[in-house]
Amino acid sequence: MADFFNEGWSWYVALLSVASVLACAVLLWLAGKARVSAKARADNTTGHVWDEDLREYNNPLPRWWMWLFIITVIFGLIYLALYPGLGAYEGMHKWSQQGQHQADARQMREALAPMYAQFTAKPVADLAKDAQALAIGQRHFMNYCSQCHGSDARGGKGYPNLTQGAAGWLGPLSGEHIVQTITQGRQGVMPAMGAAIGSEAAISDLAHYVMSLSGSPHNEIKAFGGKKYFAACAACHGNDGKGNKALGASNLTDNDWLHGWGEEAIVNIIKNGKTNVMPAQAAWLSPEQIHVLAAYVLSLSAGGSDLTVQPAPTR
Ligand code: HEC
Ligand code: HEC
Structure with a gap:
């Protein structure tokens, strides 16, 4: 029903479909009986001639052809009774594309369930060493994560690099x-902090202090002047600027800039704050798939440990 504005349209389409099948049948019946020309000619032709000597005979349709046509009409009617085609009527089989897809997906899930059960029995950290799980996780990553985090998982501006440890x-x-x-x-x-810090000059000084935390190029006098304002930031980023993982507040000492590097970018984030959102994925990924995917993501940061790091995937 969802495809129609109201039931009237559904009836309209259904009647039109049946009427056209029946019209075909009637036309067939008439053409099968009637001769084209009422005036029978002596040589049984219609008098139409093409290409000098090609003549049209005044005969009804051949029987074998007519029977084929009748079979198609009957087939059409049976098909319309069994499958959707008449307006909103679902058909006796209640078949639908979506239902077919869901059935296929269910079958696939059932077939894969024993394999996923094996995976979910292991903690994510152990699974991050399982080559088969990582290969599956990598494919999920390509489908669901790479559009934001990149196919090599190195992210981009605003999208975290997941390979950095x-x-x-x-x-x-x-x-x-x-x-x-x-x-x-x-x-x-991160809330907008511009008003809390004060003047443009103070914000600029603070930005230089932030840059000094990671040993990035900065103006030392400005950084020295900006240090005192950092107290307002320390609640989240820590006194040492190393961040706070419980709050998700960035480490400002690692010279890795999610939202851009340099005075302008930092002044901008101090003034305007930042809200950075990753949408929940549970609507399209099952808990089992998420478990395997998490193992893959964990393995990406495992450089140097005994975990095998997957080579950067190519597309
Ligand atoms: C629509 C874009 C988008 C998609 C799709 C997406 N992410 Fe994210 N992801 C983000 C953003 C933005 C953040 C940073 C959020 C923040 O600043 O707190 C993030 C953060 C993360 C983090 C936390 C990183 C950290 O440093 O703590 C992980 C892990 C992660 N994503 C994994 C995934 C995986 C796995 C998928 C695929 C299922 C995925 N993401 C899909 C945008 C996305
Ligand atoms: C209420 C907590 C909070 C306070 C206070 C706060 N921040 Fe943040 N800040 C965050 C969070 C959370 C993020 C990470 C945003 C994200 O998920 O992308 C962040 C990100 C940043 C970044 C971007 C880092 C990058 O990698 O690009 C900079 C720079 C920054 N803050 C500087 C400051 C400065 C300077 C102050 C003080 C004026 C401050 N923050 C105060 C929570 C805070």
Whole structure:
């Protein structure tokens, strides 16, 4: 019914379909009986001639052809009774494309269930060493995550790099945090702090102090003057600027800039704040798939440990 504005249209389409099938049948019946020309000619032709000597005979349709046509009409009517085609009528089989897709998907899930059960029996950190799980996780990553985090998972402006190891992460680098992030999404919120800091000059000085934390090029006099304003930031970013993983507040000492590097970018974030959202993925990924995906993501940051790091996937 969903495709029609109201039931009237459904009836209109249904009647039109039946009427046209029946009209075909009637036309067939008439053409099968009647001769084209009422005036029978002596040589049984209609008098139409083409290409000098090609003549049209005044005969009814051949029987074999007519029977084929009748079979198609009957087939059409049976088909319309069994399958959807008459307006909003569902057909006796209640078949639908969506139902077919769901049945196929269910069958696939059931077939894969034993394999996923094996995976979910292991903690994410152990699964991050399982080559088969990582290969599956990588494919999920390509389908569901690469549009934001990049096919090599190195992210981009505003989208975290997932390959850089614990120090660069907003949250803790753990299977639990990754599963939670994928399932529920996450939101990083830094409030606008411009008014709390004060003048343009003060904000600029503070930006230089922030740059000094990571040893980035900065003006030392301005940074020295800006240090005192950092007290307002320390609640989230810590006195040492190393961030706070529980709040998702960035580490400002690692020279890794999610929202852009340099005075202008930092002044901008101090003045305007930042709300950065990753949407929840639970609507299209099952808990089992998320478990395997989390193992893949964890493995990406495992450089140097005994975990095997997947080569950067190519597309
Ligand atoms: C629509 C874009 C988008 C998609 C799709 C997306 N993410 Fe994210 N993801 C983000 C953003 C933005 C953040 C940063 C949120 C913040 O600042 O707190 C993020 C953060 C994360 C984090 C936390 C990183 C940290 O440093 O703590 C993980 C883990 C993660 N995403 C994994 C995934 C996985 C796995 C998928 C695929 C299922 C995925 N993301 C799909 C945008 C996306
Ligand atoms: C209420 C907590 C909070 C306070 C206070 C706060 N921040 Fe933030 N800040 C955050 C969070 C959370 C993020 C990460 C945003 C995200 O998820 O992308 C962030 C991100 C940043 C970034 C971007 C880092 C990057 O990698 O690009 C800079 C720079 C920054 N803050 C500087 C400051 C400065 C300077 C102050 C003080 C004026 C300040 N913050 C105060 C929570 C806070």
